[in-house]
Amino acid sequence: MKIQKITCIGAGYVGGPTMAVIADRCPHIQVTVVDANAERIEAWNTDHLPVYEPGLDAVVKRARGRNLHFSTNIDEAIASADCIFISVNTPTKTEGEGAGKACDLRFIESCSRQIARAAENHTIIVEKSTLPVRTAEKILEVLATAGREKSFDVLSNPEFLAEGTAVKDLENPDRVLIGGQNEAAIQALVEVYLNWVPKERILTTNVWSAEMSKLAANAFLAQRVSSINSLSAFCEATGADVDEVARAVGMDTRIGSKFLKAGLGFGGSCFKKDVLNLVYLCEHYGLPEVATYWQQVLEMNEWQKKRVAQKVIQNLGGTVQGKRIAVLGFAFKKDTNDTREAPAIALCEHLLAAGANVVVHDPKVSFVKIQADLKHSPFMAKNLHSAESAEQACQGASAAVLATEWDSFRHLDWKAMATKMSAGAWIFDARNCTDHRSLKATGLKLWAVGK
Ligand code: NAD
Ligand code: UGA
Numbered sequence: 156m157k158i159q160k161i162t163c164i165g166a167g168y169v170g171g172p173t174m175a176v177i178a179d180r181c182p183h184i185q186v187t188v189v190d191a192n193a194e195r196i197e198a199w200n201t202d203h204l205p206v207y208e209p210g211l212d213a214v215v216k217r218a219r220g221r222n223l224h225f226s227t228n229i230d231e232a233i234a235s236a237d238c239i240f241i242s243v244n245t246p247t248k249t250e251g252e253g254a255g256k257a258c259d260l261r262f263i264e265s266c267s268r269q270i271a272r273a274a275e276n277h278t279i280i281v282e283k284s285t286l287p288v289r290t291a292e293k294i295l296e297v298l299a300t301a302g303r304e305k306s307f308d309v310l311s312n313p314e315f316l317a318e319g320t321a322v323k324d325l326e327n328p329d330r331v332l333i334g335g336q337n338e339a340a341i342q343a344l345v346e347v348y349l350n351w352v353p354k355e356r357i358l359t360t361n362v363w364s365a366e367m368s369k370l371a372a373n374a375f376l377a378q379r380v381s382s383i384n385s386l387s388a389f390c391e392a393t394g395a396d397v398d399e400v401a402r403a404v405g406m407d408t409r410i411g412s413k414f415l416k417a418g419l420g421f422g423g424s425c426f427k428k429d430v431l432n433l434v435y436l437c438e439h440y441g442l443p444e445v446a447t448y449w450q451q452v453l454e455m456n457e458w459q460k461k462r463v464a465q466k467v468i469q470n471l472g473g474t475v476q477g478k479r480i481a482v483l484g485f486a487f488k489k490d491t492n493d494t495r496e497a498p499a500i501a502l503c504e505h506l507l508a509a510g511a512n513v514v515v516h517d518p519k520v521s522f523v524k525i526q527a528d529l530k531h532s533p534f535m536a537k538n539l540h541s542a543e544s545a546e547q548a549c550q551g552a553s554a555a556v557l558a559t560e561w562d563s564f565r566h567l568d569w570k571a572m573a574t575k576m577s578a579g580a581w582i583f584d585a586r587n588c589t590d591h592r593s594l595k596a597t598g599l600k601l602w603a604v605g606k
């Protein structure tokens with residue numbers, strides 16, 4: 156088995172960048188990315204890629220048209236591939252059994268059906284999406300409906316990239332994980348990654364371990380964020396400084412320094428849905444104590460988002476009715492235009508519900524997107540506004556909340572800002588991403604998470 160033609164179903168935040176890097180690093184492999192969303196495919200074929208990631212434009216430019224193609228002809232791309240990555244979305248179910256927790260596998264199932272129909276000869280199917288343990292079994296069941304002249308191997312190759320650093324993570328991964336049953340199929344995929352990933356970083360396991368490891372990794376990461384956020388409240392109550400605590404704790408090499416940044420709570424499309432999925436699976440397998448343990452990671456995250464919004468209101472004299480509040484940053488983290496589960500959404504909803512005039516500025520998120528994310532707020536139309544810059548958002552504001560740690564916010568001229576804001580204005584640094592000493596020197600009042 157040798158992989159020469161790859162098709163990826165799903166041209167989203169994972170499918171697009173992952174395939175761009177494979178094509179860039181493997182010029183001898185033809186890579187086609189397909190999607191049911193024609194608009195998205197069209198954008199991948201222009202200079203305005205649908206996903207913002209530092210460094211991605213250059214990678215796409217090098218490979219597109221040479222051995223990287225974006226297309227809506229899904230059947231044709233399936234038929235011609237010897238390896239198909241499934242990289243479609245796997246959201247939380249909104250109805251039926253397990254609604255609100257379990258993973259919705261409808262897109263995985265429809266892809267599998269289409270592959271069964273359109274594939275030719277032997278094809279390696281790679282689960283790139285994050286999936287519940289034992290999904291490979293379900294995919295194989297669907298593929299078994301294909302004619303006898305077709306055959307398949309299913310591998311699990313979960314993706315560990317983080318948004319904002321996707322290209323870096325893909326080009327230099329901590330590890331690549333490949334789970335499978337058939338040694339030859341595993342080896343064929345290993346050969347693809349060996350084009351740029353050192354051998355010792357490619358792990359091979361059984362399928363279930365690979366599927367499980369992805370959920371476990373996200374659960375551990377989310378748990379660290381919730382742990383430090385829980386201690387941020389404790390620091391505020393006791394006079395300890397959460398960044399100093401994180402530094403002291405993280406210098407223990409057994410603990411490590413990463414993922415100990417207190418903030419507004421974790422966002423992004425995956426942590427919440429994957430931990431919910433883990434909770435659901437634990438309940439399903441009769442492990443309620445394990446389910447409760449992981450559920451608490453999510454509860455803490457919800458509490459942190461609410462807690463910060465309440466701090467804003469309390470510090471502004473218990474009411475924000477009619478007050479202008481600047482929200483600086485809307486993306487769920489810096490260096491991405493993704494707002495899925497962004498903690499700024501909960502913050503804005505809370506402030507709008509309390510009667511504030513909310514003015515949002517984000518360097519990469521459009522106002523149309525912000526409005527769409529807040530469409531459930533009954534106060535959105537009247538009291539939500541956008542600003543072209545942080546300075547404009549803060550003009551005449553009673554407060555500014557730093558909700559995303561964009562680098563451009565690190566160097567804001569607080570002295571100039573203080574002259575534009577209302578007298579006695581507050582800055583709420585929910586990401587500890589500004590210079591607190593110079594900010595305080597301007598006379599602005601400061602609340603910072605965990606300080
Ligand atoms: P996404 O929503 O950005 O992209 C998924 C794409 O799949 C969409 O464009 C959608 O139109 C397409 N699609 C769905 N069903 C289809 C079908 N039947 N045929 C053709 N196209 C179809 O999602 P994403 O963020 O790229 O995530 C994809 C998977 O990767 C998820 O399982 C996620 O948990 C996992 N993951 C995401 C990240 C991340 O940083 N976003 C990181 C690691 C893993
Ligand atoms: C996360 C994981 O880091 C990836 O390994 C994984 O592949 C991906 O989920 C996925 O499966 O989708 P991502 O959500 O893109 O990646 O970004 P992270 O850097 O993990 O940040 C997640 C959230 O946690 C952000 O809102 C971030 O601000 C917050 N966070 C992170 C903190 O508040 N503190 C930290 O110390 C780290």
